[in-house]
Amino acid sequence: MTPQTPPTTQTNPPHSPWENLPTMYDLPSDNPEEPGLPDDFHFLQPLLLFLTFLSPNWNPAQVYSAADLNLYYDLEHPLWHKRPDWFGVVGTSKLYRGEDLRLSYVTWQEPANPFVVVELLSPGTEAEDLGGTQQENRPPRKWDVYERILRIPYYIVFSRYTNELQGFHLVGAQYAPMEFEEGELHLPELGLKLGIWQGEFKGIERLWLRWLTEAGDLIPIPEEEAQQAQQEAQQAQQEAAKANRKAEQLAERLRELGIDPDDL
Known part of the structure; x- marks a missing residue:
């Protein structure tokens, strides 16, 4: 049998489409x-x-x-x-x-x-x-x-x-x-x-x-309104927690003075 010639090997890699094909600007x-x-x-x-x-x-x-x-x-x-x-x-x-x-x-x-x-x-x-x-x-x-x-x-x-x-x-x-x-x-x-x-x-x-x-x-757009409402709710919660802490501190101080805050 006559030996077959092997197929030609691609020596140069194919060009990248990124480099050769039109871009979105084209x-x-x-x-x-x-x-x-x-x-x-x-x-x-x-x-x-x-x-x-x-x-x-x-x-x-x-x-x-x-x-x-x-x-x-x-x-x-x-x-x-x-x-x-x-x-x-x-x-x-x-x-x-x-x-x-x-x-x-x-x-x-x-x-x-x-x-x-x-x-x-x-x-x-x-x-x-x-x-x-x-x-x-x-x-x-x-x-x-x-x-x-x-x-x-x-x-x-x-x-x-x-x-x-x-x-x-x-x-x-x-x-x-x-x-x-x-x-x-x-x-x-x-x-x-x-x-x-x-x-x-x-x-x-x-x-x-x-x-x-x-x-x-x-x-504001709706997303900004929702974000603002969330921030206001968080701020209100923080202020309420701060007010509760102050009330507890005042009540403790009154007890130290022998005054029951529940009687006030």
């Missing part, structure tokens, strides 16, 4: 033709805004907010829409006509337009969000929809890449830059401020955009 998380792709930050940041959007000037039943929900704005073009990263409305119920969870926000069927919109800037959406050049034969840009069509009083943009916060307030017919008050944006009609907060949310430590009271205090 691969989109959704349709590559759609700008503004979803990611972790675009889920967590709107959630924090949702949880802390509590206006003292409005009945909570008449305050609504949503994230990544289609916002329809033009009766003549009923399919045209924008999808804000987060928006808040006052003067409307949390449920559509008080009955059902919303599938979208159709402005011609709602009692109020959004009062404030927050867009989270990303490289693919920055031009659209900040009023870049309008393309021909295309629906109006977000900036134009918010400013001219819906007349939304406050438009705010935040970049997680630069941690830059910008606010615009509707003055007359157009948006004007908002001035910061101690690093925060003040929305007096809501009795709220919006600022950048360094802290941990859902186990992630970073800079977050967050609603504050007019005094600049954090509006």
Whole structure:
């Protein structure tokens, strides 16, 4: 029999996929033709805004907010829409006509337009969000929809890449830059401020955009409220235990003086 040639041995180890295959920065998380792709930050940041959007000037039943929900704005073009990263409305119920969870926000069927919109800037959406050049034969840009069509009083943009916060307030017919008050944006009609907060949310430590009271205090999320309640309960227990010890010491002192504390 003719001896068979052994198979060629691989002398160089295969390259690691970690080194050669695309990373998460190279691969989109959704349709590559759609700008503004979803990611972790675009889920967590709107959630924090949702949880802390509590206006003292409005009945909570008449305050609504949503994230990544289609916002329809033009009766003549009923399919045209924008999808804000987060928006808040006052003067409307949390449920559509008080009955059902919303599938979208159709402005011609709602009692109020959004009062404030927050867009989270990303490289693919920055031009659209900040009023870049309008393309021909295309629906109006977000900036134009918010400013001219819906007349939304406050438009705010935040970049997680630069941690830059910008606010615009509707003055007359157009948006004007908002001035910061101690690093925060003040929305007096809501009795709220919006600022950048360094802290941990859902186990992630970073800079977050967050609603504050007019005094600049954090509006707590449910986890923080529960933690605060636990701390207050522990403090109350400690104070009660301290008071009991003092009472026992006083009673012992009275006995040493020949006085029965039970007779007092």
